[in-house]
Structure formats: C-alpha cells, structure tokens
Amino acid sequence: MESFSFHDLINDLEFQKNIKGLIPQVWICIEQGFLSREEIKEFLLKQGIGFVSQAVLSREELCVLLLTHVYGKSKISSDYILGSESRQEVLRTLFSQKKILENFFHLKTLKKHPQFFQKLDTAIQAGRKVFAHTEEENAIEQRLATNTVQNPCRKEMQLLTLAYEAWLSTMNLWDPLTLLKEVVLKLESHCFDNFLFPKAIYLFSLNSHESLEQEFWRLLEKRVKIYKIKINNATSLCWDWERFHTLDDAAEFLAQKLASDQNKLSNHAVFIPDVPAIRISLLRGLERNKVSVIDSRNPMVLKTSESIKKALLPFRLIASQFDRETVFSYCKEYPELYTFEILNDINSRGIKKGLKYYAGGKLDNLYSFLLSIHNQFSGKKSCSEIAFSHLDYLSNKRFDSKNYDFFENIWDELLQDLKLIGLKAKKAKSLYWYTCINERLRQHPPLAEDIKPTTGVFIHRLGQVSFRKYEKTWFFGVPPQYFKGLQTGDFWFSENERNQLSLEFSALSSKTQRQEMKQSILSAMALSKESIFLDAKYDWDGRERESLKLFLLELGLLNTETLASQNLPKEKGAFPLFIDSYQKMTKASQSSFILKPISESSPVAISASALDYYSRCAFMALGASRWKMRDLRSPREEPWGEIKGRILHLAVKLLIEERGDSIFTETPTDISEVLKSYLYRVWVLEPPRGMWFSPVIYEKVKKKYFKILYEFYEHEKKYRKNSQAKTYSLEGPELRLEHPNFVITGVPDRIDENQHGLFIIDYKTTSMLPTGQDMILDGYRLQLPFYAVVLKNLLKKNVAGVQFVELNRHHQRNKGVFFQAYNGKEAFSFTNLRSQLNIFTSDPDVIWSKAQKQIEFHANNYAQGVFELNPKKENECRVCAFSDLCGVRRMQKDGNI
Numbered sequence: 051m052e053s054f055s056f057h058d059l060i061n062d063l064e065f066q067k068n069i070k071g072l073i074p075q076v077w078i079c080i081e082q083g084f085l086s087r088e089e090i091k092e093f094l095l096k097q098g099i100g101f102v103s104q105a106v107l108s109r110e111e112l113c114v115l116l117l118t119h120v121y122g123k124s125k126i127s128s129d130y131i132l133g134s135e136s137r138q139e140v141l142r143t144l145f146s147q148k149k150i151l152e153n154f155f156h157l158k159t160l161k162k163h164p165q166f167f168q169k170l171d172t173a174i175q176a177g178r179k180v181f182a183h184t185e186e187e188n189a190i191e192q193r194l195a196t197n198t199v200q201n202p203c204r205k206e207m208q209l210l211t212l213a214y215e216a217w218l219s220t221m222n223l224w225d226p227l228t229l230l231k232e233v234v235l236k237l238e239s240h241c242f243d244n245f246l247f248p249k250a251i252y253l254f255s256l257n258s259h260e261s262l263e264q265e266f267w268r269l270l271e272k273r274v275k276i277y278k279i280k281i282n283n284a285t286s287l288c289w290d291w292e293r294f295h296t297l298d299d300a301a302e303f304l305a306q307k308l309a310s311d312q313n314k315l316s317n318h319a320v321f322i323p324d325v326p327a328i329r330i331s332l333l334r335g336l337e338r339n340k341v342s343v344i345d346s347r348n349p350m351v352l353k354t355s356e357s358i359k360k361a362l363l364p365f366r367l368i369a370s371q372f373d374r375e376t377v378f379s380y381c382k383e384y385p386e387l388y389t390f391e392i393l394n395d396i397n398s399r400g401i402k403k404g405l406k407y408y409a410g411g412k413l414d415n416l417y418s419f420l421l422s423i424h425n426q427f428s429g430k431k432s433c434s435e436i437a438f439s440h441l442d443y444l445s446n447k448r449f450d451s452k453n454y455d456f457f458e459n460i461w462d463e464l465l466q467d468l469k470l471i472g473l474k475a476k477k478a479k480s481l482y483w484y485t486c487i488n489e490r491l492r493q494h495p496p497l498a499e500d501i502k503p504t505t506g507v508f509i510h511r512l513g514q515v516s517f518r519k520y521e522k523t524w525f526f527g528v529p530p531q532y533f534k535g536l537q538t539g540d541f542w543f544s545e546n547e548r549n550q551l552s553l554e555f556s557a558l559s560s561k562t563q564r565q566e567m568k569q570s571i572l573s574a575m576a577l578s579k580e581s582i583f584l585d586a587k588y589d590w591d592g593r594e595r596e597s598l599k600l601f602l603l604e605l606g607l608l609n610t611e612t613l614a615s616q617n618l619p620k621e622k623g624a625f626p627l628f629i630d631s632y633q634k635m636t637k638a639s640q641s642s643f644i645l646k647p648i649s650e651s652s653p654v655a656i657s658a659s660a661l662d663y664y665s666r667c668a669f670m671a672l673g674a675s676r677w678k679m680r681d682l683r684s685p686r687e688e689p690w691g692e693i694k695g696r697i698l699h700l701a702v703k704l705l706i707e708e709r710g711d712s713i714f715t716e717t718p719t720d721i722s723e724v725l726k727s728y729l730y731r732v733w734v735l736e737p738p739r740g741m742w743f744s745p746v747i748y749e750k751v752k753k754k755y756f757k758i759l760y761e762f763y764e765h766e767k768k769y770r771k772n773s774q775a776k777t778y779s780l781e782g783p784e785l786r787l788e789h790p791n792f793v794i795t796g797v798p799d800r801i802d803e804n805q806h807g808l809f810i811i812d813y814k815t816t817s818m819l820p821t822g823q824d825m826i827l828d829g830y831r832l833q834l835p836f837y838a839v840v841l842k843n844l845l846k847k848n849v850a851g852v853q854f855v856e857l858n859r860h861h862q863r864n865k866g867v868f869f870q871a872y873n874g875k876e877a878f879s880f881t882n883l884r885s886q887l888n889i890f891t892s893d894p895d896v897i898w899s900k901a902q903k904q905i906e907f908h909a910n911n912y913a914q915g916v917f918e919l920n921p922k923k924e925n926e927c928r929v930c931a932f933s934d935l936c937g938v939r940r941m942q943k944d945g946n947i
Contacts, residue, residue, distance in 0.1 A: 051253070051267070051271065051276050051277065051278040052275075052276075052277050052278070053277065053278050053279065053280035054252060054277045054278070054279060054280065055279075055280060056254075056279055056517045057517070057519075059252065060094075060097055060099075066099050068248075068249060068250075069094075069099060069101050069105050070099070070100055070101060071102075072102060073246075074101060074102060074104060074105040074248060075248050075249045075250075076105070076248050076249055076250045076251070076252065077104070077105055077106075077107060077112075077248050077250075077251045077252070078090065078105060078106045078107070078251075078252050078254065079107050079108070079109055079112050079251055079252070079253050079254065079255075080106070080107070080108055080109075080254045080255075081108070081109050081253070081254065081255035081257065082255075082257065087106055087107075087108055090106060090254065091106055093517070093518075094106070109226075109230075110131070110226050110229060112251075113226075113229035113230055113232075113233045114126055114127070114128070114131070114229065116233050116236070116242065116245070117229065117232060117233060117236070119241075119242065119245050120236055120241050120242075125222070126224070129470070130222065130223055130224055130470070131223075131224045131225065131226070131229070132218075132223055132224065132225045132467075132470070132471070133467075134168070134171060134493060135463070135464075135467055135489070135490055135493065136467040136470060136471060137171045137174075137175075137225055138167040138168060138170075138171050138489065139467055139468065139471060139473065139486075140214065140217055140218075140471055141167050141170055141171060141174075141210075141214070142167060143217075143471070143473060144210070144213055144214065144217065145158075145161065150210075150213055153206065153209055154206045154209075154210065155206070156202045156203050156206055157170070157203060157206050157207075157210070157541070160203070160541070165489075165492075167489070168489070168493065169540065169541065170210075170541060172540060173207065173540035173541040173542045174207070174210070174211055174214060174542070175225075175226070175227060176540055176542070176543075176558075177207060177211070177540070177542030177543060178211065178227045178231075178262065179227065179260040179261065179262045179263060180260055180261055180262075180543065180551065180555065180556075180557050181261050181262065181555075182234065182261045182262045182264070182265040183265075186261060186555070189555075190551060190555060193550075193551065193554065193555075194547060194550075194551075197547075197550075201543070201544050201547060203541045203542070204542060204543070204547075207541055207542040208542075215228070217471075221471060221472060223470065223471065227262070230262060230263070230266055231262065233266060234262070234265050234266050234269060237266075237269035237270060237272075237273075238269060242273060247273050247274040248274060249274075249275065250274065250275040250276070250277060251270075251274055251275070251276050251277070252277050252279070253267070253276055253277065253278045253279065254279050255278065255279070256279070256281065256515050256566060256569065256570060256573075257566060258558060258562050258566065259556070260556050260557060260558055261555060261556040261557075264556055281569050281572070281573050283572070283573075283576055287572070287575050287576065287581065287607065288579060288580045288581065289575060289580070289581040289582065289583070289607060290580070290581075290582045290583070290620065291582075291583045291585065291598065291602065291618045291619040291620065292582060292583070292584055292585065292619060292620045292622050293585040293586060293587060293619040293620065293621055293622060294584070294585070294586045294587070294622045294623065294624070294625070295586065295587055295588065295622075295623055295624040295625075296586050296587070296588045296589075296590075296624070297328065297331050297526075297527055297586045297588075297589065297590050298331055298334075298335070298590075298625075299586065299622070299623075299624050299625040300526065300527075300584040300585070300586050300622075301331045301332050301334065301335035301336075301526070302335045302338075302339075302625045303584070303622065303625055304320070304332070304335065304524055304526060304584060305332075305335035305336050305338065305339040305341055306339055308336070308339070308341045308507055309339040309340065309341050312341075314521065315341065315342065315505055315506050315507045316344070316505055316506065316507075316508070317520055317521035317522065318507045318508070318520060318521065318522050318523075318524065319507070319508040319509075319510060319516065319518070319520045319522075319523050319524070319574070319578070320332065320507060320508070320509050320510070320523075320524045320525075320526055321509075321510050321511070321512050321514075321523065321524070321525050321526070321528075321571075321574060322509065322510075322511065322512060322526050322527055323511070323512045323527060323528060323529055323532065324349075324511055324512070325527065325529070326349075326350050326353075327590040327591070328526065328527035328590065329348065329349075329350065330350070331527070331590055332509070332526055332527070333348065336507070341506070341507060342503040342505065342506035342507070343503070343506045343507055343508075343509055344502075344503060344505070344506040344507065344508055345498075345499075345502065345508075345509075347495075347496030347497060347498055347499065348496055349496045351496060351497055352491050352492075352494055352496075352497065353491075353492070357449075357450060357453050358453075358491065359379075360383060360449075361440075361444055361449065361453050361457060362484070362487070362488075363376070363379060363380050363383070364423050364426070364427050364440070364443055364480075365427065365440075365480055365481075365483070365484035365487070366379070366484070367380060367420065367423055367424075367427075368423070368424070368427050368428055368479075368480040368481070368484075369480060369481045369484050370403060371403040371404060371405075372403055372404060372405045372408065372420055372424075373402070373403045374396060374397075374401050374402060374403065374685075377396065377408070377416075377420070378393065378396075380419075380420075381393065381416065383448065384419070386415070387415065387416050387419065390680065390682070391412055392412055392413060392415075392416055393682055394680075394682060394683075395411060395412045395413055396408070396413065397682060397683060397684055397685050397740065398685075398690075398739035398740050399739065399743060400685040400738075400739070400740065400741045400742040400743040400744075401685075401743055402685075402742060402743060402744075405417075405420055405421065405424055407743060408420055423443075426439050426442075426443065427439055427440075427480045428479075428480065429479070430477040430478060430479055431477060431478070431479075431480070431483075432474070432475055432476065432477050433461070433464060433465050433468050433474070433476070433483070434465060434474075435477075436480065436483045437461035437464075437465065440457065440461070441454065441457065441458060441461065444457060456497075460487060460490055460491070460494075461487075463490070464486060464487070464490065508520075510574075512525070512528065512532070512571070513567050513570050513571070514570070515570050515573060515574075516573075516574050516577065517577070518577065519577045519578070520577065520578045520579075521578070521579050521580070522578060522579065522580050522581070522582065523574055523575060523577075523578035523580070523581045523582070524581075524582050524584060525571075525581065525582070525583045525584065526584045527584070527586075527590075528583060528585070528598060528601060529601075530595065530596035530597065530598055530600060530601055531596070531600075531601075532567075532601055533564045533567065533568070533601070533604055536560060536563050536564060536567060537560075538558055538559060538560045538563050543557070545560055548560070549561065564604075568604070568605055568606070571605060572605070572606075583598060583602070585597075585598050585619060597619075598619070641918065641919040641936070642916075642917065642918040642919060643917060644914070644915050644916050644917070645672075645676075645915035645917065646915055647913060647914055647915050648676070648913065648915070653788070653789065653790065653791055653792050653793045653913075654791065654792045654793070654912070654913035655792075655793050655795070656675075656792050656793065656794045656795075656909055656912060656913065657675070657794070657795060657796060658785075658794060658795065658796025658797075658833045658836050658837070659675070659796070659833065660674070660675035660676075660912070661794055661796075661832050661833060661836060661905065661908060661909055661912070662831055662832060662833035663675055664908050664909075664911070664912045665829055665830055665831055665832040665904075665908050665922070666830065666831060666921065666922055666923070666926055667919075667920065667921040667922065667926050667927075667930065668911075668912075668916070668917040668918050668919070668920065669917060669919055669921075669932060669935055669936040670921075670926070670930055670932055671912060671917075672917045672932075672935070673931070673932030673935050674931075674932065679932060679935070681931060683740060685740055685741060685742050685743075686740065686741065686742070687741070687742065687747060687750075687751075688741055688751055688754075689738040689739060689740050689741045689751070690739065690740030690741075691815060691816070693736070693738060693739050693740055693741075694815050695813070695814075695815045695857070696736050697732055697733070697736050697738065697755065698755065698758060698759070698813065698815065698857040699799065699813050699857075700732045700735065700736055701725075701728050701729055701732045701755075701759055702759070702762060702813065702857070703780050703781060703800075704728055704731070704732065705724075705725070705728050705759075705763075706777055706780065706800075707780055709724070710777075711770070711776075713763075714763075714766070714767045714770060714771075721760075721763060722760070725756060725759045725760060725763065726756060728759075729752060729755055729756055729759060730752075733748075733752065738751065754859075757859070758857055758858060758859065758861070761859075761861040762855075762857060762861060765861055765863060769863070769880075772875075772877070772879060772882065773802070773804055773809070773878060773879060773880045774804050774805075774877065774878050775802040775803060775804040775809060775880070776802065776803055776804070777800065777801075777802055778801040778802055778803040778808060779798075779800070779801045780799075780800055781797055781798075781799060781800070782797055782798075783797070784796070784797050785797070785798065785836075785837060785840040785841065785844065786840065787836065787839065787840050787905070787909075789906065789909065789910070791909075791910050791913045791914070792909045792910065792912070792913040794836060794840075794905070794909055796833065796836060796837065798810050798811075798812065798837045798841075799811060799812050799813050800812075800813070801841070802880075804850075804878050804880075805878055806848065806850040806871075806872050806878060806880070807847055807848030807849055807850040807894075808841055808845070808847055808848070808849050808850060809849075809850050809851050809852075809853065809880050810834060810837050810838055810841065810849065810851070810852040810853070811852075811853050811855055812833070812834050812837075812852070812853070812854055812855070813855050813857050814854050814855070814856055814857065815856070815857050815858055816856075816858070817856060817858060817860055817862065818925060818929065819831075819854045819856070819865040820865065821865060821885075821887040821888050822865075822866060822867040822868065822887060822888040822889070822890060823887050823888075824887075824922075824923075825867060825901065825904075826867060826890070826897055826900050826901055826904070827900075828922060829904035829905075829907065829908060829922075830922040830923070832901070832904060832905050832908060834852040834854070834866065834867070835852065835867065835898070835901035835904070835905065836901075836905055837852065838852050838867070838898055838901065839898050839901055839902045839905060842895075842898055848894060849894060849898065850869060850872045850880060850894065851866060851867055851868045851869055851872060851880055851881070852866050852867045853865070853866035853868070853880070853881070854866050863881075864883055864885060864888065865888060866888055867888065867890065867897065867901075868880065868881045868883065868888050868889045868890070869889065869890055869891075869894055869897075870889055870890065870891045873889055919936045
C-alpha cells in the first residue's frame with residue numbers, strides 16, 4: 051500500500067472531484083483506532099466537499115457492500131449483523147447450555163469476574179484475526195504446543211468459537227469477522243469480475259493489521275488501488291513539561307489559560323487518559339472558568355447519573371430481595387416514606403432483606419409500595435413484558451420524559467437483538483434483565499448534549515488519532531506508566547503468547563501496540579505548534595505521583611542532556627486560588643452561650659436523665675434533652691444500648707418482684723431454668739430492637755444475657771445475705787424536687803431497706819460510671835444523688851447509700867456513694883469495699899446537703915439556658931452522640947484539644 055497525508059489529500063482537487071457525485075470514484079474506509087466516521091464526514095462537509103454515504107465507509111460496511119453484490123440484500127444487511135451487545139447475548143445463551151458449559155472448566159470459573167461476557171467477546175473477535183485460514187491456525191497451535199507453560203483457556207476458546215460460528219451459520223447471522231472471512235473467500239474466486247470498483251480506496255487506519263486483515267487488503271488491492279494514511283512526522287517538536295502541586299492545580303491553570311483565549315478556543319486540544327477522576331478534575335476546572343467544550347459528551351454520565359439510578363431502583367429492590375440499604379434508597383424518592391420514624395423502625399427491626407419483614411406497624415404504607423413493585427416486577431417475564439412493566443413505572447410524573455425515551459430505546463435495542471438471535475420469547479427473572487440493562491448502559495456511548503456549542507476546546511482520549519491542526523496541544527494527567535499499562539493478552543492468547551507469535555506470524559504484540567500508541571501521541575504533537583505536558587506531584591487521590599521522566603524518555607522527547615540543559619520539569623507549585631483557601635483559618639466553634647429560658651412564667655420541668663446529662667456536659671444535655679436531637683442508628687449484632695438495658699432491667703425486676711426472697715433459696719439447676727424462663731418471657735415483652743433479625747444471632751445474644759443474669763443472681767445472693775435488706779420498691783415512686791425556677795422528676799430503678807435506712811440501686815449496662823467523689827465533690831452524674839436527696843426529704847429516713855449495679859460481663863458493684871458506718875463484713879452492711887473514692891466518713895446528712903447544692907446549681911443553669919462546652923471527663927467526648935454539635939470531634943482530629 052502507498053501512503054498519503056490527510057491534509058494533502060483534502061487539498062487535492064482531483065480527490066475532491068472524484069469523491070463527489072452519486073457514483074464516487076474514490077472511497078474512504080475508516081477502521082477502528084481512528085476518529086469516528088461521523089467526525090470525518092463532518093470535517094469534509096466543513097471543507098465544502100459534498101459526497102454520498104457510499105463514499106465514506108467503515109470496513110464492516112465495505113464488506114457488506116461487496117457481499118451484497120454476491121448474495122443480494124435479502125441475506126446481507128445491517129439487520130443480520132450482530133453488534134457487541136448482540137454477540138454477548140449469544141455467548142450468554144451458549145453458556146446456559148449444560149452440554150456446552152460442561153466443556154469449559156476454566157471459563158466457567160472466570161465467569162464470576164465482572165464484565166466477563168464483554169471480555170469474552172473481545173477475545174473471540176481478536177483471536178480470530180490472528181489466522182487467515184485453517185493451515186495457519188494449525189501452525190500457530192503447533193508453535194504454542196512447544197511451550198512448557200500452556201494457556202488452559204486456549205483450547206476452551208477454540209471450542210467456544212466453533213460453537214459460536216456454528217450458531218451464526220444456523221441462524222443465518224453475521225458478525226464483522228464472519229463478513230471479513232466471507233469476503234476473503236469470495237475475493238479469491240471470480241465473484242467480483244463485474245463489480246464496479248472505484249479508482250482508489252483511502253484507508254484511514256494507524257493500527258497494525260493481523261493475518262486475516264492483511265489477507266483481506268492484499269486480495270482487495272489486486273482489484274483496486276489502496277492508499278493508507280501515514281503518520282504525521284516532524285523533524286523538531288516544540289514541547290514543554292510543567293509540574294504542579296496537584297492535578298486540580300494543573301486543571302485550574304489550564305482552564306484559566308483557555309478562558310483568557312476564548313476567541314481561539316478551537317485552536318486548543320486537550321488529551322487526557324481514559325481515567326474518570328482525570329476527566330472530572332478537568333471538566334470541573336473548565337466549568338468553573340466557563341470554558342465551553344466541543345462535543346462535551348462525558349462517558350461517566352450514565353454511571354453517575356442519579357436519574358438513571360433512580361429509574362433502575364425497582365430492579366435493584368427485586369434483585370437484592372428488598373435489602374435494607376436499597377429500600378432506604380427507594381424511600382428517598384418519596385417524602386412521605388423518608389421520615390425518621392419509618393427509617394428508624396426499619397433499623398430497630400434489624401431487617402436485612404425480605405419483603406415480609408416490612409409488614410405491620412409504622413411500615414404498613416411502605417410495605418404497600420414495596421408489594422406493588424414486587425407484583426409488577428417479580429416472576430419470570432419475557433423482554434417485552436419486563437420492558438412494559440419498567441416503562442409503566444417510568445411513566446410516573448416523578449420521572450423526566452427524557453428518562454422514559456432513553457430507556458424505551460434501550461429496551462427496543464435489547465428486544466431487537468433477542469429477536470434477531472431467536473430469543474424474543476425467552477423468559478427470565480428480573481435479576482437477569484437487570485444485568486442485561488446494566489451491561490448495555492455500561493457499554494452505551496456517551497449521551498449527546500441538548501445544546502451543542504459551536505466553538506470551544508477539543509478534548510480527545512490519549513492515543514486517539516486527530517487530523518486537525520492546533521495552535522496548542524495540552525496533555526493532562528498522563529499516567530507515568532502509560533506504556534506499561536497497555537494490555538494485549540486475553541482469554542485466547544496471553545500477552546506472552548502474542549509476543550512469541552509476533553516473531554513468526556502477524557499477531558499483535560505489546561511492543562507493536564506500544565509503538566502505535568507512541569506514534570499516535572507524536573502525530574498529535576506534529577500537528578500542533580506547541581505541546582505542553584501538565585504533570586503533578588500528587589495524584590487525584592492524594593498519593594505521590596511518579597515522574598513523567600520515563601514516559602518522555604520512552605516517547606523519544608527527552609534524553610539525559612536535554613533534562614540537564616532545560617531544567618525540566620518547570621515547577622509551578624500550587625495554584626493561587628487554592629493557596630488562599632489553605633491560609634484561611636476556620637472559625638472556632640462557640641464554646642459557651644446563653645439560650646432563652648424554656649419558660650419564663652412557670653418552673654422549668656427537668657427530668658433526672660436531663661440533669662444527669664447536664665452534669666456530664668452542658669452540650670450533651672442541649673442536644674439530648676432540650677433540642678431532642680436523634681440520629682439514625684444501624685442494626686448491629688446486639689440490641690441498641692437502651693434496649694439492652696430495658697431487657698435486662700425488666701428481667702431483673704420481674705425476677706425480684708414475682709419471686710421475692712425465695713429465689714435465693716433455689717438450687718443451681720433450678721435457678722438456671724428460672725432465669726431462662728424469665729429471659730424468654732422478657733424477650734417477647736420487650737422485643738430486641740436494633741439487632742439484626744436472625745435466629746442464630748438471637749440465640750447467641752440470649753446466651754450472653756443469661757450469663758449476665760446468672761452473674762447478677764450470684765452477686766445479689768451475697769449482697770442480700772450480708773445486708774439483710776428487703777426490697778422497698780421497684781421502679782418507683784416518682785420523685786420530685788421543687789424549686790421556684792425548676793422542678794426535677796425521676797423514678798429510681800430500685801430501693802432497698804434495712805435497719806440502717808434506705809439504699810438506692812441503679813442498673814447500668816456500661817462500665818463507664820462515676821465514683822462517689824465525682825458525684826458529690828465535682829457534681830458529675832447527679833441522677834443517683836438526686837434520688838437520695840429527694841427520698842431523704844420525702845420520707846424523712848436515713849439514706850444509707852446509692853449504688854450502681856453493672857448488668858454486663860464484669861458485674862461490678864463498687865461505684866456509688868457509700869458510708870464507712872455501713873461498710874464492712876458486719877451484718878446489715880450494704881457494702882464491703884476498700885475504695886476511698888466511693889466511701890465517705892462524714893455524716894450522710896452532710897454529704898446529701900453537698901449533693902443538693904450541686905443539683906440546684908446545675909438545674910438552675912439548665913433552666914436559665916446557660917450552656918458551656920465543659921465536659922467533666924475526657925472520655926465523655928468519645929462516647930457522646932452530640933460531639934459534632936460543639937466541634938470537639940473536629941478539634942480532636944486537628945490536635946487542638
């Protein structure tokens with residue numbers, strides 16, 4: 051083949067004359083690896099060159115044109131040629147046949163990988179080009195048989211290809227390589243003796259041809275003159291290498307450069323790799339600086355579009371069996387469903403998946419919505435049936451008409467492909483159709499913009515061949531290991547096998563592919579007056595980037611002498627826009643303020659738990675008690691903290707309330723059965739909300755709680771034996787402390803009594819509890835002291851102490867306010883401890899008077915709306931649900947606290 055220069059060809063008057071007319075005398079054939087056929091047509095029309103569709107063809111269309119002359123239009127037409135999606139449907143069908151699948155042990159294993167059928171189709175199409183006839187295929191097989199390490203998939207790929215080609219032959223269908231093989235076969239005969247060939251065919255292809263392609267062009271060249279486009283070369287290239295701090299800095303610099311030259315944007319081109327983050331960074335900078343882009347179709351739109359995700363939600367619900375997270379996504383589309391009560395109820399039930407578990411209670415409305423989707427999309431349906439259901443769902447007013455039209459086209463294409471391969475009536479579950487639609491969306495070309503700008507900057511993929519001339523070409527975000535990242539291997543021929551075959555046969559090797567990619571980049575640079583590589587020290591994800599030095603060395607632009615003499619790269623640092631943001635100090639969160647009093651006319655009502663919160667940290671009480679803030683909590687392996695407390699509290703209460711002191715005379719065997727019976731009873735009365743719904747997890751938690759109850763029983767038995775105390779009350783009475791500014795109310799968990807007086811017990815499931823000195827001297831955790839003060843004043847009896855009883859695996863009883871007079875091994879002693887942090891030698895009346903002062907001080911500040919960021923203990927911020935309210939969590943991360 052002779053070569054030609056594109057720009058010389060366009061300016062050739064003879065070419066312009068021959069390509070015009072109803073019967074053009076020259077054709078243009080465009081292969082993969084070049085710009086699209088439509089872009090070539092657009093360029094020719096802008097040059098004032100008119101033509102008919104036959105003048106500009108793809109290689110596939112050229113084959114169809116030649117075979118139509120042999121077989122006629124009834125057998126050869128675009129309706130009978132399978133595209134990529136159609137071929138993948140054929141491969142899915144073949145893999146569904148047990149007799150075929152049992153021969154593919156290794157491919158069946160690979161089937162679990164993502165995009166398997168697309169990779170399989172690509173491997174079949176690429177592998178069949180390596181040989182032009184059976185003899186060459188046998189020679190290749192013999193050559194590879196000498197390798198010590200064999201590719202286990204190659205034999206299976208050969209068998210699959212035979213089955214695939216047999217399917218095409220039986221169904222009278224074609225694919226691009228079947229067309230190519232048939233043309234090669236007919237060119238060797240006399241089928242085209244009376245065919246009207248043009249004077250010449252101009253081939254736009256920069257890729258190396260493999261054996262089958264070479265045979266096609268060799269035979270065709272015997273009948274018509276063929277010219278192949280040549281690489282644009284330049285003796286000297288004007289280029290530069292600039293490095294910024296991050297890729298965002300480089301994108302902002304490029305965008306501002308382009309914005310300053312708005313009138314000549316079409317003289318600029320930006321080449322970027324096919325990496326989503328690089329494209330996002332560039333488009334963000336261009337949009338911020340209002341730089342228009344010609345043909346700004348974004349390949350990521352279909353993957354990130356919220357409207358597309360919303361349209362596919364019914365399939366996701368059915369496929370996930372109404373998984374909790376997917377149901378949450380569905381609820382977002384309906385304001386009446388996306389409420390705290392509904393979402394919290396889903397979490398409290400611990401639903402993982404399963405439609406039936408959403409029935410009843412607050413979820414009745416949601417259940418009816420989900421049930422309608424289940425009835426509409428579940429079960430086995432044909433493509434037309436599932437398409438009707440989906441389009442009916444999209445006809446709702448909540449969806450844009452563009453979404454409806456888009457998915458209507460997608461379903462029509464799928465239906466036509468299935469009809470073409472004889473699977474129109476195939477029925478399958480929603481998961482199958484969801485997979486098919488997802489695959490088509492992933493491979494779907496980028497959507498065109500509604501309003502396309504007439505002027506703007508061009509954006510090309512790195513390695514894409516361009517024929518336009520530019521003033522400046524920008525290479526943005528080039529991967530340093532770009533040439534090493536190219537892959538030529540597939541399921542049929544591995545990369546090593548292709549490299550080996552390329553020495554004797556016309557097989558694409560990694561070396562050849564690297565050379566082609568280098569030539570495409572150099573060609574783009576040759577068409578530009580200046581080329582600039584924009585690099586960065588840090589990648590889009592914050593990781594340090596490798597230098598472009600090796601890339602430029604391999605490209606032939608750089609050598610050791612050039613690197614030293616030109617002081618490359620030119621360091622640009624961070625862009626000023628971002629430097630300013632780094633220097634700005636964020637405003638510190640307000641650490642204290644006074645709110646308007648809750649009530650100015652009557653005393654403020656304060657619960658004992660609100661007082662306890664306020665005595666721990668004012669901001670905790672602000673969020674929990676005054677603003678009543680709540681967060682959604684996810685289910686876990688155990689009920690939520692307060693639910694766990696209620697279950698254990700209720701079990702202990704029923705145990706003591708119904709069995710009394712007699713429970714402590716039971717034998718170990720009997721008490722185990724008694725405790726289990728109470729636990730199972732409470733499990734029904736107080737459902738374990740906030741825990742994953744699973745019988746296995748339920749039994750595991752029950753065993754854990756049984757051990758806690760048994761530990762409680764053993765310690766309680768020793769306590770009662772030593773103290774001789776009787777139960778005065780359980781969860782009552784309601785206690786009130788009245789003051790002109792406030793009224794505090796609360797109910798103690800349990801009150802015991804012996805000859806020394808009253809003893810108050812509070813059950814806790816946590817181990818983070820205060821000591822007696824924390825409560826009395828520091829005013830920390832004032833709930834228990836509040837009970838003691840009110841009982842003393844109400845009943846006029848001595849309060850001999852308050853105690854925290856831990857209902858957990860530790861089961862400690864060593865925290866509280868105890869008195870030396872009632873501590874020890876003597877009879878009627880409530881405790882037997884040595885801790886000086888919890889035992890007081892003073893008279894109880896003195897201690898409770900100090901506690902009352904602390905209570906009144908904190909309650910009065912709460913009523914007056916005084917809130918200060920002053921946690922009494924450092925560990926409060928680690929467990930506080932409202933630490934984002936005051937900013938402590940952020941300050942801890944910044945090292946400021």
